[in-house]
Amino acid sequence: MKEFLREKDYLLETILNKGERVFLNESTIASAGADTVEVTDELTPEDKCVAVKAVKALPELPVCGVDIMIDREKGTNYVLELNSRPNIGGSLFPVVGKARNISKAIVDYYFPESICDNTKNEISKFYFNYESIVKFLKSGVVEEVVVPPMPSENSVIKKMTVSGKVQRVGFRKWVYDRAVDRRLNGYVKNLKNKNVFIVVAGDKERVQQFIDTIKEDTPKKMNVKTVDEEEWNKPVKMGFEIRNTSSHIKKVRKKLNAEKEKNKELVHQKKQTKKKLDSIEQSKSWRYTLPLRNVVKTFKRD
Known part of the structure; x- marks a missing residue:
C-alpha cells in the first residue's frame, strides 16, 4: 500500500483536499479491500451468452464463476478465467448496486422441489441433515449420496402424544419400523410423564394409515390408551x-x-507434580545432597 501511494506522490501523513478520493491499492479483489459493484442489470444478452459458452467449455464443473473484461467503447468481451469455487460474497453484499441472492439460485437449481412460494410467505416444511451427508462424503466411505425427493404437495405433518403402556416395551422401535415402511419422516421420543411423543410427516394417506395402526394394531405387550393428534407447524427433517x-x-x-x-x-x-519433581531433581541442592541420601539409604537397609 505504501509503495502504491508513493507512486502517486502520497504518504501516509499526506492530508487530502476536501472531497479528494485516493485509492489504497489497484486490486479488484474484494478480500483485498476492493469495493464490489453489482452490474448484473448492465449485462447485455451477448455478455451473458459469452459467459454461458465459457462454462460449457468445462462441462465437469457443477458450479462456475466467470471473470469477464468488457470494453463498451471497443466492443470487446473477453473471458479472463473460470472459477470452480466462485466468491459470491461480492454479489450478496455489494458496496454499490442491488444485492443478488446467488446462493438461493444455486440451491433452487439443484433442488427445485424445495422452492418456496414467496408470494404466500411459504416456508419449506422439510429439510435435510446436510452435516451428516457431508460427513459421509468427506470420510471417503461413499462417493455419492442420493437425497430422496421432497414429499409431494399432498403431504401433511402431524404430532401425536400417546399414553398407556408405551415405554420400556419396544414401542418406539415398533413406531420407527412402521414409519420407515411407509417412507414417512419425523421422530419419536419418550416423555418424562411416561407418554410418547411422535411427529410424522409425508403423504396424507400414508400418515393416516400410520396413525390408524398406532391406535388399533399395536402388539399385545403394548397398550395404547389415548392418542392426542394435532397439526405440526414446524419444519421436519x-x-x-x-x-x-x-x-x-x-x-x-x-x-x-x-x-x-x-x-x-x-x-x-x-503434570504439575511431575514438573515440580523434575525441578527438584535438577536443582543444585538435590545433587549436592545425593551422597548423604545414599548413606541414609544404606543405614535403612542395615
Whole structure:
C-alpha cells in the first residue's frame, strides 16, 4: 500500500483536499479491500451468452464463476478465467448496486422441489441433515449420496402424544419400523410423564394409515390408551429417527461428564507434580545432597 501511494506522490501523513478520493491499492479483489459493484442489470444478452459458452467449455464443473473484461467503447468481451469455487460474497453484499441472492439460485437449481412460494410467505416444511451427508462424503466411505425427493404437495405433518403402556416395551422401535415402511419422516421420543411423543410427516394417506395402526394394531405387550393428534407447524427433517430423551441416560451421561472433568483435573495435577519433581531433581541442592541420601539409604537397609 505504501509503495502504491508513493507512486502517486502520497504518504501516509499526506492530508487530502476536501472531497479528494485516493485509492489504497489497484486490486479488484474484494478480500483485498476492493469495493464490489453489482452490474448484473448492465449485462447485455451477448455478455451473458459469452459467459454461458465459457462454462460449457468445462462441462465437469457443477458450479462456475466467470471473470469477464468488457470494453463498451471497443466492443470487446473477453473471458479472463473460470472459477470452480466462485466468491459470491461480492454479489450478496455489494458496496454499490442491488444485492443478488446467488446462493438461493444455486440451491433452487439443484433442488427445485424445495422452492418456496414467496408470494404466500411459504416456508419449506422439510429439510435435510446436510452435516451428516457431508460427513459421509468427506470420510471417503461413499462417493455419492442420493437425497430422496421432497414429499409431494399432498403431504401433511402431524404430532401425536400417546399414553398407556408405551415405554420400556419396544414401542418406539415398533413406531420407527412402521414409519420407515411407509417412507414417512419425523421422530419419536419418550416423555418424562411416561407418554410418547411422535411427529410424522409425508403423504396424507400414508400418515393416516400410520396413525390408524398406532391406535388399533399395536402388539399385545403394548397398550395404547389415548392418542392426542394435532397439526405440526414446524419444519421436519427428512427421514425418521428415534430420539432418546431417557432421564436415566441423561443421568449416566452427566455422571460420565463429571468423571471426565475429574480425570482432566487429575491429569493436570499429575503434570504439575511431575514438573515440580523434575525441578527438584535438577536443582543444585538435590545433587549436592545425593551422597548423604545414599548413606541414609544404606543405614535403612542395615
